Amino acid sequence: MENKQTALGHIGFSIFAWIVGLLIFFPIFWMVLTSFKTELEAVSIPPSFMSFDWTLENYAEVQARSDYFRFAMNSVILSVGSTLVGLLFAVPCAWAMAFNPTKRTKDALLWMLSTKMMPPVGVLVPIYLVFRDWGLLDTRFGLIMVLFLMNLPIMVWMLYTYFKEIPSDILEAARMDGATLPKEIIFVLLPMAVPGIASTMLLNIILAWNEAFWTLNLTTADAAPLTAFIASYSSPEGLFWAKLSAASTMAVAPILIIGWFSQKQLVRGLTFGAVK
Amino acid sequence: MGAIRLEKVKKTFGTLDVIPGVDLDINDGEFVVFVGPSGCGKSTLLRLIAGLEDVTDGKILINGTDVANEAPAKRGLSMVFQSYALYPHMTVYNNIAFGLKMAGESKAVIDEKVQNAAKILNLTDYLERRPGALSGGQRQRVAIGRAIVRNPAAFLFDEPLSNLDAALRVNMRLEITGLHQELKTTMIYVTHDQVEAMTMADKIVVLQAGRVEQVGKPMELYNNPANKFVAGFIGSPKMNFLGGDYARKYDCHEVGIRPEHVAVSTESGDLPATVKIAEHLGAETYLHVNADGFGPMTVRATGEVPLGEHDKIWLTPERDRIHRFDANGIALGKL
Numbered sequence: 001m002e003n004k005q006t007a008l009g010h011i012g013f014s015i016f017a018w019i020v021g022l023l024i025f026f027p028i029f030w031m032v033l034t035s036f037k038t039e040l041e042a043v044s045i046p047p048s049f050m051s052f053d054w055t056l057e058n059y060a061e062v063q064a065r066s067d068y069f070r071f072a073m074n075s076v077i078l079s080v081g082s083t084l085v086g087l088l089f090a091v092p093c094a095w096a097m098a099f100n101p102t103k104r105t106k107d108a109l110l111w112m113l114s115t116k117m118m119p120p121v122g123v124l125v126p127i128y129l130v131f132r133d134w135g136l137l138d139t140r141f142g143l144i145m146v147l148f149l150m151n152l153p154i155m156v157w158m159l160y161t162y163f164k165e166i167p168s169d170i171l172e173a174a175r176m177d178g179a180t181l182p183k184e185i186i187f188v189l190l191p192m193a194v195p196g197i198a199s200t201m202l203l204n205i206i207l208a209w210n211e212a213f214w215t216l217n218l219t220t221a222d223a224a225p226l227t228a229f230i231a232s233y234s235s236p237e238g239l240f241w242a243k244l245s246a247a248s249t250m251a252v253a254p255i256l257i258i259g260w261f262s263q264k265q266l267v268r269g270l271t272f273g274a275v276k
Numbered sequence: 277m278g279a280i281r282l283e284k285v286k287k288t289f290g291t292l293d294v295i296p297g298v299d300l301d302i303n304d305g306e307f308v309v310f311v312g313p314s315g316c317g318k319s320t321l322l323r324l325i326a327g328l329e330d331v332t333d334g335k336i337l338i339n340g341t342d343v344a345n346e347a348p349a350k351r352g353l354s355m356v357f358q359s360y361a362l363y364p365h366m367t368v369y370n371n372i373a374f375g376l377k378m379a380g381e382s383k384a385v386i387d388e389k390v391q392n393a394a395k396i397l398n399l400t401d402y403l404e405r406r407p408g409a410l411s412g413g414q415r416q417r418v419a420i421g422r423a424i425v426r427n428p429a430a431f432l433f434d435e436p437l438s439n440l441d442a443a444l445r446v447n448m449r450l451e452i453t454g455l456h457q458e459l460k461t462t463m464i465y466v467t468h469d470q471v472e473a474m475t476m477a478d479k480i481v482v483l484q485a486g487r488v489e490q491v492g493k494p495m496e497l498y499n500n501p502a503n504k505f506v507a508g509f510i511g512s513p514k515m516n517f518l519g520g521d522y523a524r525k526y527d528c529h530e531v532g533i534r535p536e537h538v539a540v541s542t543e544s545g546d547l548p549a550t551v552k553i554a555e556h557l558g559a560e561t562y563l564h565v566n567a568d569g570f571g572p573m574t575v576r577a578t579g580e581v582p583l584g585e586h587d588k589i590w591l592t593p594e595r596d597r598i599h600r601f602d603a604n605g606i607a608l609g610k611l
Contacts, residue, residue: 169361172328177375177422178349187374191365 028252035059035245042241058246066229068250075225075251077140078215079208082147083201086155089148090200094159095185099168109160112153120150120213131218140223143215147208154207155200162196163189202262209255226251277339278352278429278462279304280325285334285344287320287486294320295486297334302430302464302479307456310466311473312483312509318466319434321483325464326355326432338429349378354423355432358439360415362407362422368394369403372421379426393421396455413444420455430462437472449475470510474498482506504605507532513562515599516573522547523600528608532599535562535576538591540583545590549573554583567591 033049034042041052062068097105127146128137136142166189174188190197212227219228230251233244280302287295295317302308310318323329325336327348336344343351354375362371372393376386394400397417407415416436423431433452437445453476456463467473473480474494482489482497482505490502494510501507507515515532523531539545540563548568555562561581567573575591583589600608 167359167361169357169359170363172348173355173357173361173422174363174374175328175348176326176353176355177426178378179374183378188363192363194365 028256031245032249033245034242035249037242039240039242042245058242059250062233062243062246062250066232068229071224071226071229071251072254074140074223075209075227075254078143078147078223078225079205081140081144082151082208083155083204085144085148086152086204087197087201090152090155090159091185091190091197093156094163095189097156097160098163098166099171109157113157116150116153124217127214128217136218138219138222138224143218143223143225146214146218147211150211150214151204151207155204158200158203159193159196162193162200166192198262202258206255206259277304279339280430280462280464281335281337282321282325283335283337285321285324285336286332287317287324287329288332293486295324298486298488300481300488300491302462305460305462307453307463307465307476307478308481309473309477309479310464310481310483311468311470312489314468316483317486318468318483320486322355322432322434322464322466325351326353327351328355352429353432354426354428354430355434356416356419356423356436358435360407360419360439362415362418364407367404367406368399368410368418368421371407371418372399372425375422375426389425390421393425396424396458397421412440413448416440416448417451420452424455424459428461430464433463433465435467436465437467438469452476471512474510480510482509500607501532501599502607504530504532504601504607507599507601507607513574513576517601518567518570518573520570522570526598526600526611528600529603530601530605531593532601533573533593534597535574537594537597538573538575539594540575540577540581541590541592542583542588543590545592547591547593549589549591551583551585551587551589553585554581556580563589565589565591 035058036054036056037048037052038055038057041048097109131137131142134142136145170192171184171188174184179187209225210227212231215225215227216231219225230244230247233240233247280300282298282300285295285298285300286293298321310321312318320329324331327343327346327350331344334344335342338351338353363374366374369390372390373386376389381389390403391400394403397420399414399417399421402410402414402418407418410418419436436452437448440448449472452463452465456476465472465476477494479491480494480497481491484505490497490506492500497506497510501510504517508517511534513535515534516538517530517532519530523529547570549565550568551563551565552572553564555564558580560579561577561583563575563577563581563583565573565575573591596610598611600610602608
């Protein structure tokens, strides 16, 4: 009797999960579908599901109108760059908090996270002025700095929870073995934390890739990533749904593919420490 | 060479005096065991010597040089941790070689030393494995191998056997003792297990609440405990303590009688008692009895004793084996 009930419960949950999954997936599916329609079919009502003339002309036109690869390259540089710079700061920071905690460590961590609760628009003006005065507007360097600072709290937090799981005995053993602090971190801590660092990097690359507020406000052409590429299609001359969809599909495709192949790693990273 | 001397070593965590001030001499080549109940500060004291904790005050002299403010690696000591603390991402070979690599030894020297240590510890066939693929005993051997290749002034062991099962523990105990006889290097060994302390040590340091209660050879502590705490801690099963009239007969506040120093008779004796539980081990029998007027006592009788629950017996302590204590628990000497 009890077994039957749990089985039913499992089926119920599965159905629920599928519905939620499909709801989340549908907009992306619809976007990809629309990108293969003509502009006319894209806005037709009732919308056509599969029975339309598949076309690649949107993609051709998008590539002809703006250089996709230049934007994509900027996205890669910004997301990977800000993540690497972030690691450089987040690893020592998380090390200190995990292995040499003080009474205020928890407070510091919470404070760092609380900065993420502030709407970015609140600091737009000062940051814009700083960027203007220092000549950082529309530079990759400037954007890397902003993105890295925006994501640093999350990186520190994630690495901290990872490092917490590593027994301090092992680091002490390295110290007894004569490892200096940099060697202790490079040869012992980092190799053990590879899964955690990998998922931290992945998450941050995704966050930086999708970041649209700063990239749109602080760039015009030279440093503009794919977010700006998409935005350029919602223009005053009218909405071109099919081309916008094609541009969006091209923009999210790389990160979607990375995410798909690394989902195991990512999920493990996000739930690490939750269950022991 | 590894003579270690602690002078008024003190450690406080916040306002808590974990080690209020310890003086201790450890001679070169000695096997010293720190023993005491959990929380007595024995591990902290070891970590202070290792340099993994900073001393609040006092000196730690290794071969005459004060190293209290030196980094752990500069002290020339090796440590074996309770959790083994092997590097999980390295092979056994690299685990053992890590310290040598950090010291900048040449490849040839490293290889020779690692192979040599592996031979001593029977690890030659496992050098390419990772710690995850080893049994508990093998991991412990790797941890020891990592310690010996560095040719330290002294080995520090922090409860190294407590993660092993009983049979393996006895084996490893013998191996470590054998290793000490072979290497003749100073060893400091922390344990809460008084059997390990008694069987391995040249010198036992009994600690309680960060204080040294007594230092001495195992049999000295067994035969002449300085106070009630040491008397109760050393020896298994624990010493029985009797007060009241029985103690007054011996002109003291309390007497201590070890379970093995009590004669059992079914006919006559000093103290009438009733058996509650009899544990028959074959070679010996532990009788947990209720002595009339004194409460629970433990008696250890050799061989098989045909006694069981509710049996009435008589106990007679060996007079010259009775320990006497004053009201503060300080030993008064035997009769």
